[in-house]
Amino acid sequence: MANESQPTTGLYKETLLAGLWRENPVFRLLLGMCPTLAVTAAVKPALTMGLCVIFVLVCSNIIVSLMRNLLKPHLRILMFTLTIATFVTIADLFLKAFALTMSETLGPYVPLIIVNCIIICRAEACASKNGLIVSVIDALGMGVGFTLTLCVLAAIREVLATGMIFEVQVMPDAFVPWAAMGMPVGAFITLGLMLGLVNLTNKKKAKSSCHEV
């Protein structure tokens, strides 16, 4: 990771972009799958979820980065959890106060951000080793990467399941919605195929290990 004493703009850019594609938390790290699947029936909740994650990620990365030299090994994870849980609670309160419908749609998946591996992973892998700026940029990159992925997934599902996107009709009237895409099946299969597609785009020369006839 970055050496704090000589941060460069290039590094920041690098860090930011890493989260968007190269180390995209959903596609590459396969982390945080539960919200990815649960909230992507439509774009709106997906976006809300993504924003919450960005908020929590940035805040917790800031705190962890500031405290990074004071952490004791046996309490490190506990400390991360505590920090994250705090910001998740705050985010939840905000949602309840300013976006009640969204809060109801997302239900328990907002508090579940606490155990979303992306956040704790970034706290551990980046913030606890890096300075404030790098941590924040990393959090933003990861968060935006997560949000974008969520939104793409949600867009596909929402269009097919309802013919709408952001609750605006986009498909022709003759289109009969595929209700299954709004159900768990749709979530699993769409994400599976998307992952496959992503694997395909950066497939390295893979060797088959079987004795073909």
Place this chain on the structure above:
Amino acid sequence: MILANVLELWSSVWPAGVTMLGLGSGFALVLLIASEKLKVTVDPKIEQIHEALPNLDCGACGFAGCGQYAKAVLGDPELLGKCAPGGPETSSKIADVLNLQVSDSGPQQRPIVRCRACTADKTLYAQYQGIQSCIAANALANVQACGFGCLSFGDCTRACKFDALHIVDGMTIVDYEKCTGCTACSKACPRNLIEMVPFGYENMMIVACNSKETGKSTRSICKVGCIGCGICVKQTDVFSVEDNLARIDFTRYEPNEQAETAMNKCPTKVIIYRGKTAPEPPQPGKKPVAATKA
């Protein structure tokens, strides 16, 4: 005014703060005691690897948490790089820990393939139909006329995790840039054609044949086989002939005039160089069909 506000806020806020304080310190205490009282001693290597890991216990590696992965990696270094959250950085750290065990003394061991017959050089008695693997083909006598040479089904290339082996026109060619000397290929070859030898020099001279047939029968089935004529032995005692087959004592080999002469005098041109910058091997007699990429 402000003070009053703050006080009022405080009065509604303190229970939460105190609860959390209690919870936090309680857990801290319990965990501290537990971590000291319930300590289990483990292999320091595992501990080292464990420390290098992110300790997220996320399961991305397919193991039950970082501890298990650490244990597994120590046992089987091929599992390296399974930790997605840690990324390459972690992998290299673990590799460092693991490497402490590897003692590197003497020249590196690298594989040589002791057969240089390309497709055109080989004689076939019959056409093989069946499982395209050297082991399977080797189970049948004389799939090729030469019972010792490379079968070209590429069991070795599949065994190589580093993409360092390729079958080119029926010949197995080692890419010494990529090869790490892991010996997987030499274990895979059912005909034991691949030998790990100490590469004292960038290029090594090798006898690229494994045929123990008499010279006459070797000649009748392969243009580039060793006929055990012993001309090379006459040049330098690095060579020896046994079972109709010349061998090189690699521990004593050094590039010199005599070896070069031996190579040039070899009637079937079976002595060649192999290595990172080895020149194209000479062709005996008539040139075979130009090497086409397999």
Place this chain on the structure above:
Amino acid sequence: MLKIKHFIQESWLLIVASFAFGLLIAVASASLDARIKQNEKDKLDNLMKSLISDANDFQIAIEQAEIPGDRGRVETTDVYKALGEDGGVIGFAFVAVGAGFADKIKLVIAVDGKCEKFFGFKVLSSNETPGFGSKIKDDDPESDVDFADQFKGAPAQEFELIKTGKLEVIKKIDSQIVAISGATVSSDAVVKIFNMYTDKIREQLRQKGLIGDGK
């Protein structure tokens, strides 16, 4: 003594942090609490208002009314009274819960001041399958009849669910409710919720003297 010192040394950060975070949460909560409460009340009010459009204000009439449900469970709900322009009680509304196809269905149900006729219901929350059970809340623009419309003005007595799709039957306002085709279960759930609450609520209102006991 040494141990305590050791403990403090090791854990002070956590202790301080927990305290600080506790305060942080409490502050956030304190500042947002009012809004959250208001939000919830607004939502309910809006729903009740959309059912009883004449109402000016809603007040709690019975707090924590107990409704015995299936299998010995007891649900509790607040019953609101709707006050008209003149301050008179023009209706009652309450939240009713029951098992739907996938998860619980929460409805807001409104009856008139004499507890004789329903104003209808609105879905407060449900998790029914989109395209199937979700039709209990959607106003389907394509069909000229609405499942929910069947309850508007219906007499406050036992409903019966039937499956015939004849338009006249649907349009007729009576105690026969025609199920949404493809979502019989959800329709049935709504009907069951009505049947479970209506009598009990009326009973309790009567006990409290909020309505007369003559029918």
Place this chain on the structure above:
Amino acid sequence: MDTLNILLMGFISIVIINNLVFTKFLGICPYLGVSGRIDMAFGMGLAVTFVVTLSGTLTWMIDNWILMKLGLEVTRYICFILVIAGAVQLVEMYMRKFFPSLYESFGIFLPLITTNCAILGLCLFINLWGINSLLEAVVLSFGAGIGFTMAICIMAGIRENLNLADVPECLKGAPITLITAGILTLAFMGFAGMIR
């Protein structure tokens, strides 16, 4: 009798009808990660069952007996996660020290599931469903664990079979697991509405 009925129905419902993995998308990370081999999957399932029962019970008690009484619902999430993390860590250490064989067979999975949403998720759902008896909370938590075990074992069986199949290179691993899980949710729809 009624109580028994409720408990039984609740149990069946959470094991097959409202299975955490298939309907609530909880615990997907280990579901994808540790379903490669049946023995591992089974160990994981046992560990989850244990932890989820433990934490479901604990958090219900804390929630109902402390937080609600004191009006401290805002700190619910923090309390839950701390209780889960702490309890799991303690049990793990304890087991490792005093029951090494038990630890080897399923204790090794314990740390992995602290960060698994199935645990916290279940505690939250129990709160959300307004479960108001301790017994019911225990049974539901246990059922959730069993449901997870069932799901992950089925998946592990399938994946062991897929090892011996020519799955497209780009779909190997997580993608095919997700698609399989999708079809599984379709299959489990057959139970929908059986118990209400």
Place this chain on the structure above:
Amino acid sequence: MKVNVKGRFSFPGGIHPPEKKDLSREVEIQPGPAVKEVAVMLSQHIGAVCQPLNRKGDAVQAGQKIGDCDAFVSAPVHSPITGKVKEIALRSHAVLGRSSAIVIEAFSYSPTRRSYFKLKDDFDEKNYSAGQICEAVRQAGIVGMGGAGFPTRVKIEPNPQMPKETLIINGCECEPYITCDYRIMLEWTNQIIAGIKLARKASGCSQVFIAIEGNKPKAIEVMNRALESFANSDSIKVIPVKTKYPQGGERQLIKAILKKDVPTGGIPPMIGVVVLNVATAAAIAEAVISDLPLTHRVVTVTGEAVAKPGNYYVPIGTSVEDLIEFCGGVTKKSAKVLLGGPMMGIAIADLKTPITKATNAITVLTKEQIGRAKFARRQTACICCGRCLEVCPENLNPTKIAHAVKYNFLDVAESYYISACMECGCCSYVCPANIELTGYIKTGKIFLARQKKKIPG
């Protein structure tokens, strides 16, 4: 250990390939070609390889021992002809690849019809001690002639740890095409029975069963008649077993007759059984009574592509080429030359391959036939139809094992008991997807053996 002779002697699994025995069934055993040169392999059996006893240029007599070895599990080899050692060189061996052989140039060899074996009137196995028989068998270089080539002495020698009770004489000949055992049973009946008695004496078995498939009624009849006319043969019974492949596999035979399973990975003596091929029994008689080493054997040369199919008595070491040539050469249709039958036989490419003691047949298949077999036709993926499971006599799961090998999960293959497979080929035979199950299993076994060998070293 009572045996119900009436029962249907069979085993679970197995297949019914077309028998095709008519080609050579009625052809009497005839003398083979007048070979000019034979190549006697130094390793014709399971066990240690023999060391040559002669050098290039030495003259050898017919029946002279030319290779031996001190190891217990081994058997000497003898020169079948009088001639000169031309060289000691590599020759193709069906199993071992290139392997050393003593090449002997014949001074003169004229094949004669084998003189009829005369059992002396005073023959009584009691005249021979067990040790004597064993030693004679060893000196004669007798190995199993049913295919595997295990040194017979080791098999029949009493072993205090595994006392032998039952001797089964394997006359099933379940492989399609092959008829050499059948002819031997018809023509050398007395010799077989003498051999059986000697083997019984040597091994100390109390009961003997001669297993013959139901499709060889004549052999059953001849055998029964011979037994009747022989003294002291009441504990010997002929058992007609069900016609089905691989009835002749020793584990299947034991299951069919004794209803007992040989433990997986174990050998028949563990349950007190010895199985000997009929040709082996005949060889024992010859070795003990006439003191003749094993230098010739009966080979069935058959197949639609052979002009003159038949059963020939040929010197061991004769090359396949000579033998086929002798049978009128091969027709144009021929496409595959097998040592053995079509189910378990090994396809050879080098027709100079010499015949060994274990070679019971040479089958030449036509293009049309192999076109109908696996490989040439299009393979599909396994459709999991379960046919291979149903026919597997060892009750294995061939498709799982084969796929585990194919995808390199050898531990899975082992967990499905790959080592219990006897490579009978039933699974490949029935597979509608044309998967070479047996081939994969064989490959996997070799692979595992290599792995095992490599790891400790």
Place this chain on the structure above:
Amino acid sequence: MLKDIRVSCSPHISERLSTRSVMIDVIIGLAPAMAAAGYYFRIHALILICTCVISSVAAEWLCNAIRKKPNSLDDFSAVVTGIILALSLPPNLPVWVAVIGSVFSIAIGKMVFGGLGANIFNPAMVGRTFLTASFGVLMTSWMVPVTIDSEIAKIDPDNKIKAVAEEGLVHARTRATPLAWSKQAIKSELGADLYSEEQFKATLTGEVGGSLGETSAIALLLGGLYLLIRRTINFHIPLAILVSAFIFGAIAYLIDSYSYVQPLYHLSSGGLLLCAFFIATDPVTAPLTRRGMWIFGIGVGMLTMLIRIVGEYPEGVMFSILLMNAVTPLIDRLCKRIPAGGKPSA
């Protein structure tokens, strides 16, 4: 001498059997059911079967092309999938729905797992379930056989025959589907005895509403018998399914013979026969061992009846197939074969 000889592993001969011949057998076995469908639903049947087969085949071709794998159409398995999917769909299903179903069947149900033989779930049932989940209303709108006099058939204007309860005894053959009727009978407490003898006969000949291929029990039995005689399928799975379904149905009937129909009706109506002979027997997705087949069959039978009797859906066949497919690897593991000589001691 010999120039053109070959070598390969033993055995060198094989039975005259190929994947294609097995699949063609299944198609022949399905022919009576297709004929019955053609008789009762005429052009609808033709359109649906053709659509499903063509789009299945096209989807398989496309998937192979994308993977750059050799074409695998000549094994005919895609055709079987197409036919079975078509036979399990409502006759008047719009063509585009059938296309979506076929493509989903082949692409998601089969090819992503690696094509023939690798799929865990029955492709046709995967497709059908997806369609049911997506287009529930279309998938539960049934038409009466065209052979029924339209005078008798009281077809609703929108051609959706929902059994008309208040009219009491509607003409037996015009009720939606036999199972839907019985389900409704349970719910509306009309009593299952309305399910008459006449109706039972109709399910045998097939003159009832329902999926394309499931209506005629006789045609299905005929086809099943053919497969059994040809040994394309083993008797274990069909027998286990039918027996366990019968027993389960009988138990329900004995407990409450007023609301539950006779067990025999359960066997003859709905997709149970189609399932028992053609769907559950799909070798790819069924267990390999005999013992496994028994367990599988019993599981399918019981789950089907459980869903029919207790569950929400009138028909449980496709779910029970998918559920048992999912546990097939576990069943196979449970029924792992032990070598004839017992487990090796080492």
